[in-house]
Amino acid sequence: MIPIAFYAPLKSPRHPVPSGDRAMARAVMQALDAGPFKTDLVSQLRSLDRSGDPTVQTDLQAKAQQEIERLLAIAPQCGWRAWVTYHNYYKAPDLIGPAICASLSIPYIQIEASRALKRLTGPWAAFAKQAEAACDQADLVFHMTTHDRETLMKHQTPNQTILPLAPFLPQTDLPVAQGGPRLDNNLLCVGMMRAGDKLASYQIIADAAGQLKTPDWRLTIVGAGPARAGIEAAFAPFGPRVRFTGQLDADELARHYDSATLLVWPGVNEAFGMTYLEAQAHGLPIVAQDRNGVRDVVHGGILCDPAHVQDFAAAIDRLLGDPAHRATLGAAGRAAVQTQHLQPAATDALTRAICPLIGVTP
Numbered sequence: 001m002i003p004i005a006f007y008a009p010l011k012s013p014r015h016p017v018p019s020g021d022r023a024m025a026r027a028v029m030q031a032l033d034a035g036p037f038k039t040d041l042v043s044q045l046r047s048l049d050r051s052g053d054p055t056v057q058t059d060l061q062a063k064a065q066q067e068i069e070r071l072l073a074i075a076p077q078c079g080w081r082a083w084v085t086y087h088n089y090y091k092a093p094d095l096i097g098p099a100i101c102a103s104l105s106i107p108y109i110q111i112e113a114s115r116a117l118k119r120l121t122g123p124w125a126a127f128a129k130q131a132e133a134a135c136d137q138a139d140l141v142f143h144m145t146t147h148d149r150e151t152l153m154k155h156q157t158p159n160q161t162i163l164p165l166a167p168f169l170p171q172t173d174l175p176v177a178q179g180g181p182r183l184d185n186n187l188l189c190v191g192m193m194r195a196g197d198k199l200a201s202y203q204i205i206a207d208a209a210g211q212l213k214t215p216d217w218r219l220t221i222v223g224a225g226p227a228r229a230g231i232e233a234a235f236a237p238f239g240p241r242v243r244f245t246g247q248l249d250a251d252e253l254a255r256h257y258d259s260a261t262l263l264v265w266p267g268v269n270e271a272f273g274m275t276y277l278e279a280q281a282h283g284l285p286i287v288a289q290d291r292n293g294v295r296d297v298v299h300g301g302i303l304c305d306p307a308h309v310q311d312f313a314a315a316i317d318r319l320l321g322d323p324a325h326r327a328t329l330g331a332a333g334r335a336a337v338q339t340q341h342l343q344p345a346a347t348d349a350l351t352r353a354i355c356p357l358i359g360v361t362p
Contacts, residue, residue, distance in 0.1 A: 007041070008087060009046065009047040009088060012041070015046070020274040023170075023274050024086070024087075024274065032347070034344075035350060036362075043096055047064065049124065052123025054126065061095060067096050082106050082357065083108050084111060087113075089116065090119040093127050111142040112142070113148070115155055140162075143165070144167050145292060146296055165349050166345065167297055168343060169341060170343055174337065185216050185217045185218060186260050188256055188257070188260035188261075188262065189220070190222045193227045197270070199231065200266075201268045202227075209238060210237070217241065217316075218242075221243065221244050221245065222245050258284075263285070266312065272293040272296055273294060280336065286333065287302050288302075289305070300332040301329055302319065
């Protein structure tokens, strides 16, 4: 097996709080390990500065330097052939990998890198410069969305390779249905409950719910987090129509995917949204908004204009009243996940690109 150093500066795969970012970091490690590689999670330093605080950034840079010194000391015995960083961006730049790769003369690889040149001024300027420099240094960059590809290609450095890696589920096959019929008019929403973009998505759903014409709809909300009280207040006018389950394990969530009529989630500023892939793997059609990232992963659903909540409500009503169209969309989403968004496709893409970079035949 080929040893690869792996690092996720935004959220370690071992972070205790679940999220889509943690799930994708874990999935990437699993996909690499399913090929000829053996990943070594080399650091759990979280370089995240949420608020643009220079003091926080200075402290994180000092901690990163300590990590660099530690890793260089153990590098000879580890034998890393390359370094892979998952999700380098201006609020959580890779402060470690570029220095290690330069010192060891090994390839530097980024997955789901993003560029934000407008952040080179302002409170995140120092971190944005380091994120850009790290991206500039990368020998190989995998993008997960069309939007990221456009920016990466615009600022591609000489001898840098930029390739697609579709977001994927960490499994080799589609899930087997749990059995039983889908419930009529049963909407499902799956999302973390925190302020900002997640809360904005919940508010859109609440606003749309107030405009639904289908008389007997129900909504099940799966998720947990510090914004739950505010989200419950937003849905309070609908009384028992809306049920909160809290956080569920994978098996319990799968049963909801199998029994629901539709998944509804706007996807405000989602990188792409793992819940869309999970739902489609179960053949569940989706109503979302037409946003960067979301459109890269929703193959079996309706994408609505983000400027008009009434369009979101109308799409829900349309699909609730059209079982045949729901079935068509569900089948399309499931087929797309099978061919594009499961681990084997990711392992193949990673192996074909990384092996030549380190002088190994795939």
